Amino acid sequence: MSIKAPDLEWLQGDVPRAEGFNDTYFSKAGGLAETRHVFLQGNGLPGRFDGCERFTIAEFGFGTGLNFLTTLAAWQERTNRPDLTFLTFELFPMSGEQLARSLAAFPELTPLAKELLQAWSPEPGWNSLKIAGANLQIGIGDARELIGELNAGMAGEGEGGEPAIAPIDAWFLDGFSPARNPELWDADLLKVAANLTAHGGTLATYTAAGWVRRNLQAAGFEIEKVEGFAGKREMVKGRKP
Template sequence: MSDQPQQAPELEWLEDGVPRAPAFQDTYFSRAGGLAETRHVFLGGNQLPERWRGREAFTIAEFGFGTGLSFLTTLQALRLITDPPKLTFLSFELFPMTRDQLSRALSAFPELAGEAAELLDAWPPTSGWSKLPIKGADLVLAIGDARNMIADVGAGDVELPLVDAWFLDGFSPSKNPELWGDTLLKSAYELTAEGGTLATYSSAGWVRRNLISAGFSIEKQRGFAGKREMVVGRKELHIQDSAQGDINKP
């Protein structure tokens, strides 16, 4: 593991305080309401917090940590339920923000001020693999190219539980196609627990086809704000047919 920080992103700050990445020609969260969109797409699309109830542990993974908004929104929701599971939150990020950038971006969400302060206290991660201590959660950050680093998990070099829910939250697929490619999504499928789910704000046809090719069953749902559609998916359970197995029994 390297102890050197990774390159920070170059940012533009729009007049409403939303950070924008010129390299990807996209904002880090919706100008129509980043917190509301996160709750609608990623929590709602993965049936959370309902699926947490009765679980001892739960693992979420995402491509693109960005401002940490998805993690903080999840952490806040987790803390509002009784007997929450231990959360492992795995996030891949090529260009982690500096502490100052992160603080400025998260100031847009006063509802998350407590959780944001905890994240900022633990920031920054180092290049490679980092685990940041957050109360009630293990925040595991893979700082580098997701297409390379996900192989560490698949090969067992990094020990993590199977993923129960994916937040597919990279920049727009048209601007950042690498995070939506067929090979990466197949790797994600292989790391997903049976019955595991995914949600994404994108409903692009080629993204849906790549998800299906990877092995997920998918469907469209109502999108956030003015966006007509979003996509959710599932890794189907493989249930043995016990009746079929009895056919040849004496």
């Protein structure tokens, strides 16, 4: 597999838009606030960090790394924070220049962004990075293939190439629009995600598309619609019973 950076158009405020998916990487109304509302608040974070020895977050769509860095900043503020693993998938990783331009829009994350950029050299397959004390595991390639390696590894059947992970405590489902990138909302993919999730584990996503909700429910999650970000009527959060 060869790595291909995304073709980007830069909108006002340096908001990157993926031409291949006709969708932006974060909200023009404010990417940082969007991440906090949808993915942190939607998963009960950072409060759920308290009292844990370790916590594992998984994400579909690393994109600009904004979700990771926002989570990292919130995690750092907790007095008794757990060991944190952030596991994420990306088919089209940004170049260092694209990543730097995207993250420059969030000055409060600059120290963490610099550390990420210094370590940024994605290769096909699994990439293991240590950023500000957290474990960042990035799978470069098709999530539908890479997640199968994790599932086999957790069952003790892996071949050793996949990272060793604990059950997932929280999911950030942040692929591009389901209408434009249905592969990341596929029923079979979400079933494997559910298998990797701890009992009581949660998910959050900006979309409330009916077929996505049905796929999540079929995978075994209890689903709830809640208020979306910046005037968006609804988003979804969920829990594995």
